[in-house]
Amino acid sequence: VQLVESGxxxxxxxxxxxxxxxxxxxxxxxYCMAWFRQAPEKEREPVAAISTGxxxxxxxxDSVKARFTASHDNDKKILYLQANSVNPEDTAMYxxxxxxxxxxxxxxxxxxxxxxxQGTQVTVS
Numbered sequence: 001v002q003l004v005e006s007g008x009x010x011x012x013x014x015x016x017x018x019x020x021x022x023x024x025x026x027x028x029x030x031y032c033m034a035w036f037r038q039a040p041e042k043e044r045e046p047v048a049a050i051s052t053g054x055x056x057x058x059x060x061x062d063s064v065k066a067r068f069t070a071s072h073d074n075d076k077k078i079l080y081l082q083a084n085s086v087n088p089e090d091t092a093m094y095x096x097x098x099x100x101x102x103x104x105x106x107x108x109x110x111x112x113x114x115x116x117x118q119g120t121q122v123t124v125s
Contacts, residue, residue, distance in 0.1 A: 001027050001115040003096045008120030013087050019120060021079040021096030029053075030100040033072060033079045034107060037092035037122075047094070048081060049107035059107045063089070086124045093119040 007019040019035070031053030038044040048070040050058045058070045069082040079096055097113035105112045 001025055001030070001098055001100070003098060003115055003117035005094065005096050005117045005120040008094060008122045010123045010125065011086055013124055015086055015124075016082070016084045017086070017122065019081040019083065019094055019096075019122070021081075021117060023077045023079070023098065026077040027098075027100040030098050032099040032104070032107060032112065034097045034099075034113060035070060035079075035081045036095045036097060036110065037090075038095070038119075039092040042092075044095070044110060046108040046110075050079070061108075083122070086122075088124045091122060091124045093121050095119045 002024050004022045005019060007017060011017050032049055033052050034049035035047040036044050037047050046061055047064055048060045048068055050070045050072050052072050067085045071080045096117040098115040099113045101114055
């Protein structure tokens with residue numbers, strides 16, 4: 001499944017932005033979509049995920065809880081990440097991921113996801 005992120009850019013600390021992930025060719029057995037991020041010289045880390053297969057439940061890393069909100073438009077097949085009160089530690093390349101096949105290792109584990117986007121850069125100053 002092709003995933004295309006957009007919405008990144010430069011924002012001042014305390015500001016907001018919304019990332020989008022479009023999924024042309026979306027698989028209807030996709031059960032989980034997530035956002036990961038990777039800062040320079042750091043490992044990729046999970047940010048948020050949402051169950052698209054039924055419950056619609058969302059999950060968040062402690063570092064973004066209460067600031068970021070993940071949502072999924074079932075009609076448009078677009079995943080969003082609303083990021084509020086951003087700070088310089090949120091600076092990273094943000095990646096969208098989707099899981100439809102294979103083993104579920106947990107929403108935080110990158111091995112769960114077989115489809116990945118190219119990423120969109122977020123810079124907070």
